[in-house]
Amino acid sequence: MxxxxxxxxxxxxxxxxxxxxxxxxxxxxxxxxxxxxxxxxxxxxxxxxxxxxxxxxxxxxxxxxxxxxxxxxxxxxxxxxxxLSDVQAPDLPGPLRQLKRELDERGVEVVPTTDQAxxxxxxxxxxxxxxxxxxxxxxxxxxxxxxxxxxxxxxxxxxxxxxxxxxxxxxxxxxxxxxxxxxxxxxxxxxxxxxxxxxxxxxxxxxxxxxxxxxxxxxxxxxxxxxxxxxxxxxxxxxxxxTRESGSEDVFKEAVLEAGYDSTLRSLLFDGLHVRMLRNRFTEVWEGHEDELSPYPVQRVLTMPFKYAAMRANLKSHMSLPSGAGAGMITDLPGAAEVLDRLVEETVEALRRVEKTVEFR
Ligand SMILES: Cc1cc2nc3c(=O)[nH]c(=O)nc-3n(C[C@H](O)[C@H](O)[C@H](O)COP(=O)(O)O)c2cc1C
CATH class of the missing domain: 3.20.20.70 (Aldolase class I)
Incomplete structure (x- = not known):
């Protein structure tokens, strides 16, 4: 059973x-x-x-x-x-001008993007x-x-x-x-x-x-x-x-598999609200430039075209990669049903272990 x-x-x-x-x-x-x-x-x-x-x-x-x-x-x-048209974005701040140069060098075009969120x-x-x-x-x-x-x-x-x-x-x-x-x-x-x-x-x-x-x-x-x-x-x-069924790009899944326990940071750089994501070039360009961040939702409107440009080019170094701190423990790419079954099995095993190792009345 x-x-x-x-x-x-x-x-x-x-x-x-x-x-x-x-x-x-x-x-x-x-x-x-x-x-x-x-x-x-x-x-x-x-x-x-x-x-x-x-x-x-x-x-x-x-x-x-x-x-x-x-x-x-x-x-x-x-x-x-x-x-969507209610948000006026200012000129690109320094970190995004830098990202644009790097994407240009790789032949990746940053085009205006409609943001549904x-x-x-x-x-x-x-x-x-x-x-x-x-x-x-x-x-x-x-x-x-x-x-x-x-x-x-x-x-x-x-x-x-x-x-x-x-x-x-x-x-x-x-x-x-x-x-x-x-x-x-x-x-x-x-x-x-x-x-x-x-x-x-x-x-x-x-x-x-x-x-x-x-x-x-x-x-x-x-x-x-x-x-x-x-x-x-x-x-x-x-x-x-x-997992195999997730809709994220293969390079995103790869980045999660490669991540260690210290690979994530929590930052305002994506949309002006705190987001935990994997460190990469997309996050690195903002280091020391925090004073150039805009509040939500302006920051989001500014970064969105970069996120989608890097996604289209499969460029994980420049993509926005939201990820939990548990990524360091993820080492495989199974089907989602297998993940669920495994989590149930491990949870039950851990609860049983408590009964065996902790004495209580
Ligand atoms: C790639 C990614 C995208 C996410 N997008 C959304 C989102 O669109 N809406 C939302 O409510 N939460 C979003 N979240 C947060 C999740 O709903 C969830 O709260 C979080 O992933 C739980 O932490 P964990 O990733 O460490 O398991 C996202 C998380 C990740 C990793």
Whole structure:
């Protein structure tokens, strides 16, 4: 009999094991989400970086591959501009002029890029599309407005809120979220500066809704620690990035496999908010030039064309590579179902080990 793992959140979300593949822009599409869902976990589509039409297509793809529940990850930051044309970017700062020279030398053209992530109008449309498709769960990054919760609940969808600070957990709970995902500083992408175990303990003190752990989780032993602390599940990103079904470029997967324990940094350089990413030339050019950073979302509008130019050219040295601090533990590129099964097995093994090694009454 393969090991099984259940917590009350499994019934809440209609999943077999309390493990969730995180929403990741440019990585988590319908194919990855379906592989995870078919293995009993919660699969997510990272909806922030794609157009409303692509959200529609990826949900359809997921439904054609899986009968499981689906999560779509969307962003509703309070300071989002209404439309894409509302943000005026200043002239390129020194670090980006340097990157442009380096890309020019390699024959890589930096062209103006439309950024889907920042427009409130587009994100509203993506929410409508997801709910019309009957998507079971909406994950909210960067804030959980009441109107989003009300729209989800009206269509029977659950809401999960990703937070990096206890005060953000409090406001998400106040606004009616169903689940709080507590992300420690170890997490890839947007992340705070409080360590996971500390933040988990703080939020568990007051949370009236189930709490899920995130940030740097790559091994079942870490997930067992979070469950022991009181979390009901785990939201896992970077480990699922390095799978066969993930939609990221092969060179991105390669960079994660090559990463060591000290390969990530947390910086404002991508979009003016703190993002954990792999160190490379894209991050190095900003060293000593922090005074040239712009606030969100202007910084994002400035760097986006560079990110996509390097992606198109498969140039991992110059790409933006969001990654959790657990990347150093990732050494292979299996299928997503195998990752999920392994995590269950390791978590159960670690929980059994506690029973054997810790005496308690
Ligand atoms: C490549 C990458 C892209 C991400 N993109 C998003 C995103 O678009 N929206 C979001 O809410 N979180 C995003 N995240 C954060 C994840 O949802 C998740 O919270 C994080 O990956 C968990 O930490 P871990 O990567 O250490 O497991 C991203 C993370 C990574 C690694």
């Amino acid at each position: 393969p090991p099984t793992l259940r917590t009350p959140i499994c019934d809440l979300l209609g999943i077999e094991v309390p493990l969730m593949q995180a929403g990741m822009g440019n990585v988590a599409y319908g194919r990855l989400a379906a592989a995870v869902a078919n293995a009993g976990g919660l699969g997510s589509i990272g909806g922030i970086d794609i157009t409303p039409e692509q959200v529609d297509e990826e949900i359809r793809l997921f439904r054609s591959l899986s009968d499981g529940p689906l999560c779509v990850d969307l962003g509703f930051p309070a300071n989002a501009p209404k439309g 920042i427009s409130l109008a587009d994100n509203k449309r993506k929410l409508e599309i997801s709910l019309d498709h009957g998507v079971e769960v909406i994950a909210c990054a960067l804030g959980t407005p009441t109107w989003v919760v009300e729209a989800c609940h009206a269509k029977g969808a659950k809401v999960m809120s990703i937070v990096g600070l206890a005060k953000h957990a409090r406001s998400a709970i106040r606004n009616g979220t169903d689940v709080v995902i507590v992300q420690g500083t170890e997490g890839g992408g947007h992340t705070g500066d409080v360590g996971l175990i500390t933040l988990l303990a703080e939020v568990l003190e007051f949370s009236t809704v189930p709490v899920v752990a995130a940030g740097g989780l790559v091994k079942g032993s870490q997930i067992a620690a979070c469950l022991t602390a009181g979390a009901q599940g785990a939201w896992v990103g970077t480990r699922f990035l390095a």
